[in-house]
Amino acid sequence: MIADDMIGVLKRAELFKGFEECEIEQVCDFTIPVEREYEKNQVIIHQGEPVTKIGIIRSGTVISTKYHFNGDAQILRIYKRGEVLSLDTVNTTFLTSPASLNSQTDCSLIFISYKKLLEIGRVNPALKERIMMNSSEILSNELVRLMYKIDVLSKRTLQDRVLTYLSIIREKKGKDTFDISMNQEQFAQYLCVNRSVLSKELNQMRKSGLIDYNKNRYTLYEHTSTPK
Amino acid sequence: MIADDMIGVLKRAELFKGFEECEIEQVCDFTIPVEREYEKNQVIIHQGEPVTKIGIIRSGTVISTKYHFNGDAQILRIYKRGEVLSLDTVNTTFLTSPASLNSQTDCSLIFISYKKLLEIGRVNPALKERIMMNSSEILSNELVRLMYKIDVLSKRTLQDRVLTYLSIIREKKGKDTFDISMNQEQFAQYLCVNRSVLSKELNQMRKSGLIDYNKNRYTLYEHTSTPK
DNA sequence: GATGAAGTGTTGTATATACAACATTTTATC
DNA sequence: GATAAAATGTTGTATATACAACACTTCATC
Numbered sequence: 001m002i003a004d005d006m007i008g009v010l011k012r013a014e015l016f017k018g019f020e021e022c023e024i025e026q027v028c029d030f031t032i033p034v035e036r037e038y039e040k041n042q043v044i045i046h047q048g049e050p051v052t053k054i055g056i057i058r059s060g061t062v063i064s065t066k067y068h069f070n071g072d073a074q075i076l077r078i079y080k081r082g083e084v085l086s087l088d089t090v091n092t093t094f095l096t097s098p099a100s101l102n103s104q105t106d107c108s109l110i111f112i113s114y115k116k117l118l119e120i121g122r123v124n125p126a127l128k129e130r131i132m133m134n135s136s137e138i139l140s141n142e143l144v145r146l147m148y149k150i151d152v153l154s155k156r157t158l159q160d161r162v163l164t165y166l167s168i169i170r171e172k173k174g175k176d177t178f179d180i181s182m183n184q185e186q187f188a189q190y191l192c193v194n195r196s197v198l199s200k201e202l203n204q205m206r207k208s209g210l211i212d213y214n215k216n217r218y219t220l221y222e223h224t225s226t227p228k
Numbered sequence: 229m230i231a232d233d234m235i236g237v238l239k240r241a242e243l244f245k246g247f248e249e250c251e252i253e254q255v256c257d258f259t260i261p262v263e264r265e266y267e268k269n270q271v272i273i274h275q276g277e278p279v280t281k282i283g284i285i286r287s288g289t290v291i292s293t294k295y296h297f298n299g300d301a302q303i304l305r306i307y308k309r310g311e312v313l314s315l316d317t318v319n320t321t322f323l324t325s326p327a328s329l330n331s332q333t334d335c336s337l338i339f340i341s342y343k344k345l346l347e348i349g350r351v352n353p354a355l356k357e358r359i360m361m362n363s364s365e366i367l368s369n370e371l372v373r374l375m376y377k378i379d380v381l382s383k384r385t386l387q388d389r390v391l392t393y394l395s396i397i398r399e400k401k402g403k404d405t406f407d408i409s410m411n412q413e414q415f416a417q418y419l420c421v422n423r424s425v426l427s428k429e430l431n432q433m434r435k436s437g438l439i440d441y442n443k444n445r446y447t448l449y450e451h452t453s454t455p456k
Numbered sequence: 457g458a459t460g461a462a463g464t465g466t467t468g469t470a471t472a473t474a475c476a477a478c479a480t481t482t483t484a485t486c
Numbered sequence: 487g488a489t490a491a492a493a494t495g496t497t498g499t500a501t502a503t504a505c506a507a508c509a510c511t512t513c514a515t516c
Contacts, residue, residue, distance in 0.1 A: 066379070074382045076375075091368035098375050125353060132360035139367040140319035146374040147304075147326050151294070153381035154302045154420040156474070157502070184464060192382040194504050199465055201502095215463095215512090384504070385472070412494060422474050427495055429472095443482090443493095458516090465510070472503075480495065486488090 006033065006110060009058045013082045017134050023127060030123060031116045038103040045086065045101040052095070053111040055085035060107020061181070065189075066099040075190040077145065078104065078181055087138055090114040153192060158201045159210075161191050166211065166220045177219040234261065234286075234338060241284045241310045245362050251355060258351060259344045266331040273314065275328040281339040283313035288335020289409070293417075294327040303418040305373065306332065306409055315366055318342040381420060386429045387438075389419050394439065394448045405447040 010016050010024050010033075019027075035058070038044060045051060047067055055062075057079055064076040076099050079085060089097050121128030148168050155161045169178055180187065184202070188195040205211045212219040238244050238252045238261075247255075263286070266272060273279060275295055283290075285307055292304040304327050307313060317325050319342075349356030376396050383389045397406055408415065412430070416423040433439045440447040 066375075066382075068379075068382070072382070072384075074378070076378070088368050088371045091364050092372055093365075093369075094372070098372065121357065125357065129349065129353065129357055129360065132357065132364060136319050136360060136363055136367060137321075139364060139371065140316050141321075143316045143367065143371055143374065144320055144322070144326065146371065146378065147294075149378060150302070150304070150374065150381065151296075153378065154294075154296070154300070156300075156420065183462090185462095192384065196465080196467095196505080197503055200467095203465075411492090413492095423493095424475080424495080424497095425473055427493095428497095431495075459514100460516105461512100461514080463510105463512070466508085468506095470504085472501100474501075475499090477498095478496080480493100482491100482493065484489100484491075486490100 006035065006058075009082075009110065010056065013056045013084065014138055015054070015056065015084050015087070015131065015134050018130065019127075026124060027117070027120060027127065030120050031112050033110045033112045035108065035110050037108050038106065040103055040106050042103045043100060044103060044109065045097050047097060047100040049097050050095055051086045051089045051097050052115065053113050054087050054090055054117070055101075056110045056112070057081050057083055057085070058108040058110055061104040062107060062109075063102050063104040063186075064099045065102065073189055074192055075182070075186055076149075084138060085109070087114075087135060088142060091135075091139070158191070158193055158197065159205060161193070162198075162201065162205065163210070163220075165191065166218055169218075170220050176221070177217060179216050180218055181216060183216060234263065237286045237310075237338065238284065241312065242366055243282070243284065243312050243315070243359065243362050246358065247355075254352060254355065255345070255348060258348050259340050261338045261340045263336065263338050265336050266334065268331055268334050270331045272329040272331060272337065273325050275325060277325050278323055279314045279317045279325050280323070280343065281341050282315050282318055282345070283329075284338045284340070285309050285311055285313070286336040286338055289332040290335060290337075291330050291332040291414075292327045293330065301417055302420060303410070303414055304377075312366060313337070315363060316370060319363075319367070386419070386421055386425060387433060389421070390426075390429065390433065391438070391448075393419065394446055397446075398448050404449070405445060407444050408446055409444060411444060 007021055007024050007028065010028070011019060011021060016024055016027070038060070044055070044062060059081060061081075062079040062085060064079065066074045066076055068074065079101075085101055086097065089095060117131065118128060120131070152161050152165045152168070155164055166180075169180060170176060182190060184199060185195050188198040191198065202211070202213060206213065210221060212221075234256065235249055235252050238256070239247060239249060244252055244255070266288070272283070272290060275293075287309060289309075290307040290313060292307065294302045294304055296302070307329075313329055314325065317323060345359065346356060348359070380389050380392045380396070383392055394408075397408060398404060410418060412427060413423050416426040419426065430439070430441060434441065438449060440449075
């Protein structure tokens with residue numbers, strides 16, 4: 001028994017882009033997705049945990065964090081509604097999550113066995129093909145995202161890291177003022193620097209007129225990100 | 229007219245993993261791959277250049293470098309025989325190469341139009357499906373690779389970066405002594421640090437017995453990389 | 457609106473890295 | 487095996503970051 005509303009949610013998910021309702025229904029009937037609710041700040045998947053299901057975000061946001069043996073933590077990215085969790089993991093040969101997934105807000109997730117999902121090819125090969133195409137696109141975009149992150153981390157000064165990151169987000173949002181959905185501590189983790197140093201640097205950059213910010217809202221003045 | 233030898237090369241390529249010779253032939257007949265030779269240190273694809281074909285390495289090695297507007301360069305990875313170039317790029321919506329690809333040695337590449345390759349589904353849907361599956365696996369492994377790189381770059385001290393990198397390679401190679409196929413200058417670029425600082429650090433690490441090295445061959449003593 | 461908790465700003469010291477400039481070693485080529 | 491070119495090692499100075507410790511501000515909750 002699949003809730004009607006689940007069909008609607010999945011229809012809007014990137015993995016099922018271009019799917020008709022009846023096709024989503026077919027997928028649901030075949031894979032029997034499971035829904036699960038999480039409160040804020042709960043662990044959804046532990047780093048290193050074996051993963052067999054993909055997760056689709058129905059509501060809320062999920063934060064992906066990688067912990068290091070020295071105790072440091074590093075924020076990889078923040079997933080939003082409609083996005084797919086663990087798609088990279090289930091495609092690798094290791095099948096263990098390289099990072100922890102935590103609920104950043106209360107959230108509701110839909111889990112689907114990836115193995116089962118692919119078996120839909122037996123019933124309807126065309127559906128499987130389209131899922132694979134969407135999947136490739138998602139993975140490729142994920143690759144681009146990671147390359148952006150590497151772009152940020154490859155900068156040798158903190159100011160360069162901040163400017164690179166902000167200009168990437170500005171480009172994505174299409175506005176000079178935007179919300180980065182991280183507080184300063186998380187921002188520091190994302191940039192892989194000490195929090196207090198980031199605080200100082202941000203203030204300096206504000207004083208010198210490069211940026212402005214208030215809580216999680218930033219404004220970037222001028223500065224072009226992309227090379228070439 | 230497809231050279232027999234090309235079939236053999238493609239059969240061993242990761243994108244066509246599990247394909248029979250006759251299936252490769254079918255792919256070749258349909259897509260008409262083009263072969264091209266490069267001398268050492270030639271540009272294969274410029275950063276920012278639109279890309280429509282994937283490349284498969286028949287022989288030689290290709291180095292992927294990202295150039296920044298400030299003049300810095302960063303080595304992303306080194307591709308070897310049988311690996312696929314630009315698979316990530318052709319799957320994104322931008323279709324422009326995020327990095328430059330240069331021949332590190334004399335090399336020979338086989339180019340295939342990605343659009344054409346996918347159209348093989350019209351003729352033989354099963355082939356397309358298997359290509360898509362292999363493609364997803366390659367992209368996912370690429371994601372893991374980039375995460376490793378982020379792991380390295382997220383370290384705050386150079387020694388940690390070096391140890392993290394070396395232990396990843398050691399794990400991959402399964403030996404304590406291995407060739408990293410980069411000289412010191414390239415290694416510094418990969419780690420995103422100043423070359424002379426790397427030289428000093430490597431010497432120090434050798435003196436303190438953490439590592440040993442000679443040219444591009446490194447030995448890593450002890451040290452575990454993975455957390456958890 | 458008091459209270460505590462979370463987030464942000466500030467300071468100081470120790471350490472690490474960038475960068476430039478040059479010395480030395482290794483490698484390739486004739 | 488002489489020569490130039492490439493790669494690696496070394497030094498010194500300026501600057502940036504890490505880390506700890508604490509002050510201040512904002513926010514949520516009662």
